[in-house]
Amino acid sequence: MATTPRPAARGAEQTHPDDPRADLRWGTTGALLADAARRLGDAEAIVDDGVRLTYAELDDAATAMARGFLAAGLRKGDRVAIWAPNSARWVVAALGLQRVGGVLVPLNTRFKGEEAAFVLGKSRARFLCTMTEFLGRDYPASLAEAAGGPGDGGPYAGLPDLEQVVTMSGGPRDGLVTWEDFHAAGAGVTASDVERRAAEVGPDDLSDMMFTSGTTGNPKGALCTHGQVLRAYAVWANVVGLREGDRYLIVNPFFHGFGYKAGWLASLMVGATILPARTLDVPRVLQTVRDERVTVLPGTPTLYQTMLEHPDFSAEGVASLRLSVTGATNVPPALLYRIKEELGFEHIVAGYGLTEACGIVSMCRYDDPLEVVTTTAGHPLPGLEVITVDSQGRPVPAGAEGEILVGGYVVMKGYFGEESETAAAVDSDGRLHTGDIGVIDADGRVRITGRIKEMFIVGGFNAYPAEIENILGRHPAVAQAAVIGVPDERMGEVGIAFVVPRRDARVGEAEIIAWSRDHMANYKVPSRVHIVDELPLNAAGKVLKNTLLDRLATRPDGN
CATH class of the missing domain: 3.40.50.12780 (ANL, N-terminal domain)
Structure with a gap:
């Protein structure tokens, strides 16, 4: 669709209609x-x-x-x-x-x-x-x-x-x-x-x-430019229905793309009011919604669920709320229906993104029915190429699982100082290999079904097993460690660690967890630690994490 160039703001580049950046209003x-x-x-x-x-x-x-x-x-x-x-x-x-x-x-x-x-x-x-x-x-x-x-x-x-x-x-x-x-x-x-x-x-x-x-x-x-970020979130704001005069309470942290790019930056684009929240303090959130007549409150299901259960909650106090953006975890349909009914949101949308794609790939539209929001991550942003491929890199048909590849203006410029890592993530055609497994249905909507990468999401924070394992490996009594993410009713997912002690070392679960709290961010700290004699390995020496998941499934407590 053709666009009409607007006058450039002070300091912005003028663009020609045929220029691929012609849809940028500001440039920086x-x-x-x-x-x-x-x-x-x-x-x-x-x-x-x-x-x-x-x-x-x-x-x-x-x-x-x-x-x-x-x-x-x-x-x-x-x-x-x-x-x-x-x-x-x-x-x-x-x-x-x-x-x-x-x-x-x-x-x-x-x-x-x-x-x-x-x-x-x-x-x-x-x-x-x-x-x-x-x-x-x-x-x-x-x-x-x-x-x-x-x-x-x-x-x-x-x-x-x-x-x-x-x-x-x-x-x-x-x-x-x-x-x-x-x-x-x-x-x-x-x-x-x-x-x-x-x-x-x-x-x-x-x-x-x-x-x-x-x-x-x-x-x-991951390196991103002014132009691609502004383009991505101008599109995002339009898709989700963010508008001038909205009062946007940003609980999502600014160090994350959800709080920074889809938060205060998008607010500046449309002319909304930014209300930063320092912590997930539910009484403070409820008071701010009431006192400041907040209209937009994105967050994880954990936030909404905690609000609904809090003794300070009242339907009258949240009557100003209009728009919810969620999607940090798989959202249980029953919870989403409850959010809409009891928090009174007119619109609830969910999406999918990753840091290497400016934080955004696909979004539900603000007028999508709730059935779509509970089962998909919506359509790709306009102008993006999103496909699914098999293990040989061949496109798979609609409805079939494959790795999600993303091409277009959101793809990062690369990893800083990491040429080999960049080459492994972005192919010669400029497509980002996300490592996520998903389905693109006949209507073009994206649904995430699994991950090649083992990342899991704890209350909205991305947790990477390899990073946690490296930190655990610094413990003087740990010889090997393997971490997996498992579902959790309150946090969405949590980590469970399997630890092999060093020879002649004695260490227990409580000690590992206490040490972890001193050496890593709290969302990375394993919720449970299993001390084992050895880890299951394949012929190449790689830990068989599916076997570890199977072991958990056979335990009476599932942990």
Whole structure:
């Protein structure tokens, strides 16, 4: 379908109708924000714990942040990490760094210091914006411990590329720059300096590096550009029915594509109000929905189920809700019907995506019947090629299972510094091999039936067995470990570990779980640990995880 080019916003590229980017209105997130500020100036952009920013004020705040980065020496293409919970400052930092050509590297708030240090080192991040305290944890202190501790090389000696750590809250501390001092340092940078740098950033420049993991067990940074992210989520917003004036409570974490790209970025595109939620605090969620007249509340089935069961829940208190977006786990049909009836959503949609595809491949439409939402992940986004193939790479007919391949504008540019991994994931035709098994029915809708990759999803968080196994292997008493995901009524899925102790070592389930809580994000911690003499292996020495699943199935408790 032909599109009519719109006038470019300040800093956006002009495009020709025959240009494949002609459907882009903005080109970069910086130009998107400038356009939104011009169109929606006094409308509320962000409401966050007493802070209320209009679109014009958000634009000014992002420019002030950009000045700070330029004063600190940020070059186009430099990586800037954010390790913090959802907040207005998170959005301001991201928009500021992207405006002047920085590449956003979000870090999971559940990370321990060593996990964060790995991602920072792998991405060669020059700057980090973080919190001095969140949920009783001191992020900079845990990072310093993992990165070599204090000494002649400074608190982050093990991260030679990391030049500056900016704290988004709290007072001065050694090795940290306060939010206020960072902005003060940028006072000497003019708005014209920011404009000049912003004009150098285009749709084909990188906007973010989001880390995922895979069969190697090591997290990998998937690279996406401004243009492809903006195109994908402009389409996404239209498909799900997000609209100007919506009030969008974002419980999904900003370090995840659900909270970042399908969250605050999509909100800026349509002119919605962003309401960040720092934690899954159900009483706070219910109060915010009531007080702020929230209309959009995406989340996992776990969130909705907990809301319905909470003593503070009332139908009157959630009467403003209009749109739900779910799909982090397989959604039980009975729960989805209950969500619609008792939470009062007009529309519920589900979808399918992965980090290597900008976080989105297919979505149900806002007017799809609930029967479709409970059984499929909807149609591919317009303009994408999604096919299923057999083990030989040959297309399979509609209704037959095969590996899902994705081609088109959402496919990542590659894994940062991982040429062989990129070649294994994206073929010579530019198609992403997802590792997911699915069916495309006669109507063109996608249904996921299994995974070649062994990833499982714990309450909305992707958990990778190989990564968890690598961490478990650091325990001094563990010789081998194998992890599998199993269904769980509350969390969707949880991990179960099978551990072979080292010779002459004695270790129990409780010790392994306690150690895991100290060394990995809590969603990765196995819910159960089985101490075994050996793991079942095939002739090539690979663990037979189907055999482990069969062992669980024969246990009286299923665990």
